[in-house]
Every structure is written in C-alpha cells, then in structure tokens.
Amino acid sequence: MSIGNSPEDDRPSVGRVLQQARIDAGLTVDEVSSTTRVRVPIVHAIEQDDYSRCGGAVYARGHIRTLARVVGIDPTGLIEQFDAEYGGRPEATPAAPLFEAERIRPEPRRPNWTAAMVAAIVAVVGFVGFTLFSDDETSTGNTVAEATQSSPPPKPKPSPTKPTDAKAEPSDSAIAAAPADKVTVKLTADGGNSWISAEDHTGRLIHEGVLKDGDSKTFTDKKQIDLVLGNAGAVNLFVNGKKVDRIGDVGQVQRVSYTKGDPEQG
Structure with missing residues (x-):
C-alpha cells in the first residue's frame, strides 16, 4: 500500500x-x-x-x-x-443466526389397541374353526372352551419411538461445571474470520492472532479476561459457561472485559 x-x-x-x-x-x-x-x-x-x-x-x-x-x-x-x-468496501459477510432454531420433535406413536384386539379375536376364531373340523362333535365343545381359556390375546408390541435429537443447548449442569473461582471465556468464529487479542488481569498479552471461521479459543484467568475483537459480528462468546449476546456488527472493533461474576458484557 x-x-x-x-x-x-x-x-x-x-x-x-x-x-x-x-x-x-x-x-x-x-x-x-x-x-x-x-x-x-x-x-x-x-x-x-x-x-x-x-x-x-x-x-x-x-x-x-x-x-x-x-x-x-x-x-x-x-x-x-x-x-x-484501496479498492472500496467489500460486501459484508452476513452474520450467522444467534441461536439454532429448535427442532420440532414428533410425538411418540401410541400402541393401536383396537387393531391388537381385532387380531386376537381373529386368531381365536380361526383356532375354533380348525378344532371344529379336526375333532368329532362330542369333543368340540370342550376343545373350544379349553382353547378359549388357554389362549389369551397376544400382547401388542409398542411402536418404537424416535430417539430425541442429540443436539441440544448447554444444560444447567454443563453451565455449573465452569470453575466458580475463575473466569472462563470461549470464542467461536461462525460468520467469518476475526482478529482477536486477549490479556489476563495483570495486562499480560496471552493471545493475539486471527481466529478463522469455525475455530474456537478458550481463555481462563483467576480474576479477569480483557478481549479485543476485530470483527465482532463474526464471534460467538461463552462466558463462564453461558452464551452472551453478540456484542457488535460485522467489521466492527469491540473491546470487552469479563470477570468471575459475569456474563455481563464489559
């Protein structure tokens, strides 16, 4: 240039x-x-x-x-x-949705008891008819009665339910797993690349560089993490196990600080 x-x-x-x-x-x-x-x-x-x-x-x-x-x-x-x-402003990269839409889970199918009872009755009637044709008239009545008493209708098999979607939002237990005596910040680029830097509570630079689309970085300190985001609209933030609102637009530089009591945006 x-x-x-x-x-x-x-x-x-x-x-x-x-x-x-x-x-x-x-x-x-x-x-x-x-x-x-x-x-x-x-x-x-x-x-x-x-x-x-x-x-x-x-x-x-x-x-x-x-x-x-x-x-x-x-x-x-x-x-x-x-x-x-220097060539004009490029078209802005659209920011990814903040949250993935919740998928609609189908209700589990209930057993069809009517069909099961009809099948049982048909089975009993067929057995009775077979007995009538294979035995003499004297033994028919006893055979039919015994068959009716000893052949309970088969139990219907419940329809298999579709397993719930394994992908879900972080649970309370996962959030609680973040160390309470430290501040933990995770950054994930999901709308493009972003230059980032991170400092600990003493002002020491612990990271500086480009976070590429799809990559993540996690920083931990016992008191405070200071961040600079060169493309704030392309970064998702998780502070102490909880997701915070997107803090800026695509191409916008933002500076934030987080402590053990957050997520409240710095």
Missing part, C-alpha cells in the same frame, strides 16, 4: 491526517496505543499509510475509526478516502 499523500487534489493521506491530529492533541504513540489497545507498531505503520500489519481491509477500517476517535476527529471522511484509495 502507498505511503504519502493521496493523488486526488494533493490532499493529505489517511495516515498523515491521523498523525497530525495526534500531534495536535498532544498525544504520543504509546499513549494512543495504551488507550486503544492497538499495538505500537501498527499505529506507526498506519500513520505511514502501511496497512499490511492490520490483517486485511476490515481490520484496517476498524483501526482507523478507533484512532480517529481517540485523537478527536470524525472517522467518516477517512474511511471514505481509504475505500477510494
């Missing part, structure tokens, strides 16, 4: 505008990085119009918005200028 001024009307580039606004606001790069949690090398690169460290245009737009707000300028014009110079 180019470094310097924009070729259109010789206006300042996006990076130069951000740099000058930071200087006018009396802020250092370290102070901007500490406030926005955008790493110092990335801040330096953006101010030189080098967006290769951002991980893609979606993340570059998010960083530009964040830096612009911190130094006190409107990011709208900068985003439009960035899109004009």
